[in-house]
Amino acid sequence: MDDTAVRLTGLTRRFGPVRAVDGLDLTIARGSTVALLGPNGAGKTTAISIMLGLDAADSGTATVFGRPPAEAVRAGQVGTMLQDAGWVPSATIREVVELARALYPHPLPTDRILDLAGLTERADRRLDKLSGGEAQRARFAFALAGNPDLLVLDEPTAAMDVAARQAFWAAIHQYTAEGHTVLFSTHHLHEADEFADRVVVLAAGRVVAEGPPAQIRALAGGRTVSFDLADGPIEGLDALPGVRSVQVRGQRVVLTTEDSDATVLALAGTRGFRGLEVNAAALEAAFLTLTAPGTEH
Numbered sequence: 001m002d003d004t005a006v007r008l009t010g011l012t013r014r015f016g017p018v019r020a021v022d023g024l025d026l027t028i029a030r031g032s033t034v035a036l037l038g039p040n041g042a043g044k045t046t047a048i049s050i051m052l053g054l055d056a057a058d059s060g061t062a063t064v065f066g067r068p069p070a071e072a073v074r075a076g077q078v079g080t081m082l083q084d085a086g087w088v089p090s091a092t093i094r095e096v097v098e099l100a101r102a103l104y105p106h107p108l109p110t111d112r113i114l115d116l117a118g119l120t121e122r123a124d125r126r127l128d129k130l131s132g133g134e135a136q137r138a139r140f141a142f143a144l145a146g147n148p149d150l151l152v153l154d155e156p157t158a159a160m161d162v163a164a165r166q167a168f169w170a171a172i173h174q175y176t177a178e179g180h181t182v183l184f185s186t187h188h189l190h191e192a193d194e195f196a197d198r199v200v201v202l203a204a205g206r207v208v209a210e211g212p213p214a215q216i217r218a219l220a221g222g223r224t225v226s227f228d229l230a231d232g233p234i235e236g237l238d239a240l241p242g243v244r245s246v247q248v249r250g251q252r253v254v255l256t257t258e259d260s261d262a263t264v265l266a267l268a269g270t271r272g273f274r275g276l277e278v279n280a281a282a283l284e285a286a287f288l289t290l291t292a293p294g295t296e297h
């Protein structure tokens with residue numbers, strides 16, 4: 001069996017003068033959990049729409065499990081969280097789930113869907129009586145109905161509160177533990193860090209970096225050294241060995257450095273400080289570095 005779930009090759013989609021997706025190459029292995037990151041307008045939704053067969057590329061190819069995306073969707077191999085178009089407001093969650101199951105050849109049992117989506121207690125509630133987070137979970141239940149091998153989710157946790165997010169990621173974890181593949185876009189970088197085993201960063205319709213979260217973080221350049229300055233000048237911190245940037249947040253100074261050992265040793269010889277911490281750079285820093293306009297990697 002081919003171990004590729006999604007393959008995009010030289011994909012381009014233009015809207016007038018805008019190249020929403022611009023020669024995108026991307027391969028997603030079966031069984032992986034991939035986070036798609038990128039600033040507003042990077043082309044995430046456009047790429048996802050093409051993967052779901054909802055939009056067509058101007059050039060290049062997209063295949064899902066080796067076939068055209070729309071065909072894979074029709075066969076129940078792909079699940080997604082649709083917006084509410086076509087939902088009957090007076091229907092209950094259970095009714096919508098039953099309806100969705102009827103569309104597919106090998107659906108999951110209704111109780112399992114409701115359990116995974118955290119909706120067992122709310123199954124008989126009408127769609128028009130749901131909170132934003134509950135409606136999002138109902139969309140998730142809909143996505144799971146066909147027991148798809150691949151879930152493609154565009155900002156799945158956008159309307160969820162902290163508890164709903166935790167429950168959602170626990171469900172995704174159960175799902176991927178069974179060997180399923182998940183691609184999700186998010187603006188919550190910690191979600192990519194915590195839940196994806198691979199991160200793909202898009203900017204201006206292209207992949208600017210991809211790899212495990214730790215590898216993407218490393219692209220930001222090492223570590224941060226932070227401390228409260230007790231004695232000595234702020235000026236000159238940027239000249240310490242390894243330091244790439246200096247931020248001051250009230251009393252706290254945060255240095256981004258390529259060589260934290262050398263930075264700390266030099267710092268100790270010149271200034272007094274308290275509460276020293278050395279941390280790995282956050283994914284946020286890598287993201288900003290990678291997607292800064294005009295930056296080529």
Ligand SMILES: Nc1ncnc2c1ncn2[C@@H]1O[C@H](COP(=O)(O)OP(=O)(O)OP(=O)(O)O)[C@@H](O)[C@H]1O
Nearest residue numbers: 015018019020038039040041042043044045046047
């Ligand atoms: N139907 C459309 N008509 C015209 N322009 C579009 C259309 N869809 C997308 N675009 C443009 O294509 C670019 C990519 O948009 P897309 O929605 O794919 O980005 P995104 O990464 O999902 O952004 P966001 O994080 O804001 O959701 C943007 O410049 C957007 O304005």
